[in-house]
Structure formats: C-alpha cells, structure tokens
Amino acid sequence: MGLTKKRREMLQKKIEDDFGYRRYHDRDIEVIDRGGSKGCGVFAARQFLPGELILEVRGQLLSQKDYEGSTYVMEFDDKWYLEPGVPACYVNHSCSPNTELMKITKYTMGFVAFCNIEAGTEITFDYQWEAADWIPRCNCGAPNCRGWVVGETEVKKMEKLTGKRKSGK
Numbered sequence: 001m002g003l004t005k006k007r008r009e010m011l012q013k014k015i016e017d018d019f020g021y022r023r024y025h026d027r028d029i030e031v032i033d034r035g036g037s038k039g040c041g042v043f044a045a046r047q048f049l050p051g052e053l054i055l056e057v058r059g060q061l062l063s064q065k066d067y068e069g070s071t072y073v074m075e076f077d078d079k080w081y082l083e084p085g086v087p088a089c090y091v092n093h094s095c096s097p098n099t100e101l102m103k104i105t106k107y108t109m110g111f112v113a114f115c116n117i118e119a120g121t122e123i124t125f126d127y128q129w130e131a132a133d134w135i136p137r138c139n140c141g142a143p144n145c146r147g148w149v150v151g152e153t154e155v156k157k158m159e160k161l162t163g164k165r166k167s168g169k
C-alpha cells in the first residue's frame, strides 16, 4: 500500500527534524528556509574572501546522452551532468551572483567566491539556463536582472517564447 499524504508528511517531518536533512549547516554555510515561494537558500555563516571555496558540490553524475536534465542539474563537462545533493541543490540563482561554479575534482564541483561575501549573505550563482517555455521569472532583485532565469544571450529567445504564448491564447 502506498503512503497516505498524512503519513508521508509525518515521516518527512521526522526526517527533517531527526536528521536535519534540509537544515544543513556547518561552520561555513547554512541552509535557511525563508518560507513561502522563496523556499530554501544557502547563506554564508562567516565571511568569505574572493577566490575562497564556499562549498563542494557532490552528487550524482549522469550521462548527458541518457538524461534530459532537471531543474537542479549542473553541467559538469561536455559528457556529464552533476545532479547536486544537499546543500548545493539549495543555492539559488541571481543575475548578479557572488560565486562562480567550477569543476574542482574529477567528480565534484565547487562554488567559489568571486567577491567579498559577508556573513549572513545569501550564496548565489548564475544558472545561465537556456531559454525554454518552463523557465521561471527571476526575482533576484539585482539592478541588472534579466527577468528570467536564463543566460544573457537567451533573453531575446525568452521574449519571443513568452510573447508567442501570450498572443497565442
């Protein structure tokens, strides 16, 4: 028999309370649930200097040939995607990010500060997604916000895509 919704919620709460699954924190970073539509984000628990490693991204490596990708997936190299685990999967997009994502070992990536990051600041990076009709609006609040969670060169395509959708209905 499948899980009832109530039992699933109860068990999920137990996982989160007992194992702190979504509430990851260490001396360097902390996952904070800001509630509502904002959801979880990763915040600096101390100051980071430019060039400093903030966190290592570990997860599942998936062949690009066999995998369509997901919302969280990162491009590892030209053959592999990296599906990040906790806490990296909670790093949010910003059009004006404070980190860069780079391949740091044979199997992992790292978020590296490219500016000074004060304690309490949200860790962000630029997802640079390709334009697609499911792409969400960006609410990063940066003055140079591109309006959607896409790369700079994809904005025109997004305008076309969403324009089409509006006039089509």
Ligand SMILES: [Zn+2]
Pocket: 094, 095, 096, 138, 139, 140, 141, 142, 144, 145, 146, 147, 148
């Ligand atoms: Zn933005």
